[in-house]
Amino acid sequence: MNYWLMKSEPGTYSWDDLLKDGSTFWDGVRNYTARNNMKSMKVGDLAFFYHSVKQTRILGVAKIVKEYYQDPSTDDDRWVAVDIEPLSALNNPVTLEQVKSDDRLSDMILVRQSRLSVQPVTKEEWDIIMKLGS
Protein backbone atom coordinates (compact mmCIF):
# COMPACT_ATOMS: atom_id res chain seq x y z
CA MET A 1 0.00 0.00 0.00
CA ASN A 2 1.42 3.29 -1.11
CA TYR A 3 0.64 6.92 -0.46
CA TRP A 4 0.50 9.72 -3.01
CA LEU A 5 -0.36 13.35 -3.48
CA MET A 6 -2.25 14.61 -6.50
CA LYS A 7 -2.62 18.25 -7.42
CA SER A 8 -5.40 20.04 -9.12
CA GLU A 9 -6.14 23.66 -9.71
CA PRO A 10 -9.48 24.20 -7.97
CA GLY A 11 -10.65 26.29 -10.92
CA THR A 12 -10.15 23.26 -13.14
CA TYR A 13 -11.23 20.44 -10.85
CA SER A 14 -11.72 20.91 -7.12
CA TRP A 15 -12.18 18.63 -4.11
CA ASP A 16 -15.84 19.71 -4.09
CA ASP A 17 -16.14 18.61 -7.69
CA LEU A 18 -14.82 15.19 -6.70
CA LEU A 19 -17.29 14.94 -3.81
CA LYS A 20 -20.11 15.91 -6.14
CA ASP A 21 -19.06 13.45 -8.84
CA GLY A 22 -18.39 10.57 -6.45
CA SER A 23 -15.46 9.47 -8.60
CA THR A 24 -13.38 10.75 -11.47
CA PHE A 25 -10.72 9.70 -13.93
CA TRP A 26 -7.41 11.43 -13.50
CA ASP A 27 -6.24 12.22 -16.99
CA GLY A 28 -4.32 14.88 -18.88
CA VAL A 29 -0.98 14.30 -17.15
CA ARG A 30 1.81 15.10 -19.62
CA ASN A 31 4.87 14.69 -17.50
CA TYR A 32 6.90 11.49 -17.43
CA THR A 33 7.70 11.53 -13.73
CA ALA A 34 4.06 12.06 -12.83
CA ARG A 35 3.04 9.43 -15.38
CA ASN A 36 5.45 6.91 -13.90
CA ASN A 37 4.00 7.55 -10.46
CA MET A 38 0.51 6.94 -11.81
CA LYS A 39 1.68 3.65 -13.29
CA SER A 40 2.87 2.60 -9.84
CA MET A 41 -0.51 3.18 -8.23
CA LYS A 42 -2.46 0.15 -7.05
CA VAL A 43 -6.12 -0.22 -6.25
CA GLY A 44 -6.55 0.74 -2.60
CA ASP A 45 -3.63 3.17 -2.52
CA LEU A 46 -4.49 6.51 -0.96
CA ALA A 47 -3.75 9.99 -2.25
CA PHE A 48 -3.97 13.43 -0.74
CA PHE A 49 -6.00 15.81 -2.88
CA TYR A 50 -4.17 19.13 -3.08
CA HIS A 51 -5.28 22.45 -4.49
CA SER A 52 -2.55 24.27 -6.37
CA VAL A 53 -2.30 27.97 -7.28
CA LYS A 54 -5.30 29.04 -5.21
CA GLN A 55 -6.16 27.75 -1.77
CA THR A 56 -2.89 25.86 -1.69
CA ARG A 57 -3.79 23.13 0.75
CA ILE A 58 -4.52 19.44 1.21
CA LEU A 59 -8.27 19.03 1.52
CA GLY A 60 -8.91 15.35 1.68
CA VAL A 61 -8.02 11.79 0.90
CA ALA A 62 -8.87 9.98 -2.31
CA LYS A 63 -8.65 6.28 -3.01
CA ILE A 64 -7.33 4.71 -6.19
CA VAL A 65 -10.13 2.54 -7.55
CA LYS A 66 -8.76 1.67 -10.99
CA GLU A 67 -5.18 1.18 -12.04
CA TYR A 68 -3.66 2.87 -15.05
CA TYR A 69 -5.09 2.64 -18.51
CA GLN A 70 -4.77 4.55 -21.75
CA ASP A 71 -5.54 8.24 -21.21
CA PRO A 72 -8.92 8.77 -22.90
CA SER A 73 -8.08 12.41 -23.62
CA THR A 74 -5.41 11.48 -26.18
CA ASP A 75 -4.54 8.82 -28.75
CA ASP A 76 -0.91 9.03 -27.71
CA ASP A 77 -0.23 5.74 -25.93
CA ARG A 78 2.51 7.23 -23.76
CA TRP A 79 -0.06 8.73 -21.40
CA VAL A 80 -2.28 7.08 -18.83
CA ALA A 81 -5.20 7.79 -16.51
CA VAL A 82 -6.33 6.29 -13.19
CA ASP A 83 -9.70 6.42 -11.44
CA ILE A 84 -10.15 7.82 -7.95
CA GLU A 85 -12.93 8.26 -5.42
CA PRO A 86 -13.12 10.63 -2.45
CA LEU A 87 -12.59 8.74 0.81
CA SER A 88 -12.63 11.39 3.53
CA ALA A 89 -12.18 15.10 3.99
CA LEU A 90 -9.70 16.55 6.44
CA ASN A 91 -11.51 18.35 9.24
CA ASN A 92 -8.79 20.97 9.06
CA PRO A 93 -7.24 21.23 5.61
CA VAL A 94 -3.46 21.36 5.82
CA THR A 95 -2.06 24.39 4.06
CA LEU A 96 1.15 24.59 2.11
CA GLU A 97 2.29 27.11 4.68
CA GLN A 98 1.84 24.54 7.44
CA VAL A 99 3.75 21.92 5.49
CA LYS A 100 6.61 24.32 4.80
CA SER A 101 6.83 25.43 8.40
CA ASP A 102 6.93 21.88 9.81
CA ASP A 103 10.49 20.57 10.07
CA ARG A 104 9.29 16.99 9.80
CA LEU A 105 7.82 17.71 6.38
CA SER A 106 10.73 19.62 4.90
CA ASP A 107 11.68 16.75 2.58
CA MET A 108 8.27 16.48 1.00
CA ILE A 109 8.32 16.67 -2.78
CA LEU A 110 5.49 19.17 -2.47
CA VAL A 111 8.06 21.55 -0.98
CA ARG A 112 11.16 20.45 -2.85
CA GLN A 113 9.77 20.06 -6.34
CA SER A 114 6.65 22.09 -6.46
CA ARG A 115 5.88 21.46 -10.11
CA LEU A 116 5.39 17.70 -9.92
CA SER A 117 1.66 17.06 -10.08
CA VAL A 118 1.56 13.41 -8.98
CA GLN A 119 4.04 12.53 -6.30
CA PRO A 120 4.74 9.85 -3.68
CA VAL A 121 4.29 10.57 0.03
CA THR A 122 6.04 8.54 2.72
CA LYS A 123 4.09 6.79 5.46
CA GLU A 124 5.67 9.11 8.02
CA GLU A 125 4.65 12.21 6.09
CA TRP A 126 1.19 10.78 5.56
CA ASP A 127 0.65 10.16 9.27
CA ILE A 128 1.88 13.61 10.24
CA ILE A 129 -0.45 15.33 7.79
CA MET A 130 -3.40 13.16 8.82
CA LYS A 131 -2.78 14.20 12.40
CA LEU A 132 -2.44 17.88 11.49
CA GLY A 133 -5.67 17.69 9.54
CA SER A 134 -7.76 15.82 12.10
Next chain:
DNA sequence: GCCAACGTTGGC
Protein backbone atom coordinates in the same frame (compact mmCIF):
# COMPACT_ATOMS: atom_id res chain seq x y z
C1' DG B 1 1.36 39.73 -12.92
C1' DC B 2 5.96 38.26 -12.18
C1' DC B 3 9.41 35.07 -12.15
C1' DA B 4 12.02 30.84 -10.60
C1' DA B 5 12.22 26.15 -11.48
C1' DC B 6 12.08 22.73 -14.45
C1' DG B 7 10.76 19.89 -18.53
C1' DT B 8 10.89 19.50 -23.54
C1' DT B 9 12.41 20.42 -28.15
C1' DG B 10 15.45 20.82 -31.75
C1' DG B 11 19.82 22.45 -33.91
C1' DC B 12 24.39 21.25 -34.18
Next chain:
DNA sequence: GCCAACGTTGGC
Protein backbone atom coordinates in the same frame (compact mmCIF):
# COMPACT_ATOMS: atom_id res chain seq x y z
C1' DG C 1 24.92 13.88 -26.66
C1' DC C 2 25.03 18.67 -25.47
C1' DC C 3 22.88 22.79 -24.66
C1' DA C 4 20.25 27.03 -25.91
C1' DA C 5 15.69 28.38 -26.53
C1' DC C 6 11.32 28.06 -25.27
C1' DG C 7 6.95 26.71 -22.84
C1' DT C 8 4.53 25.58 -18.59
C1' DT C 9 3.65 25.21 -13.71
C1' DG C 10 2.80 27.12 -9.58
C1' DG C 11 4.23 30.06 -5.50
C1' DC C 12 4.21 34.59 -4.15
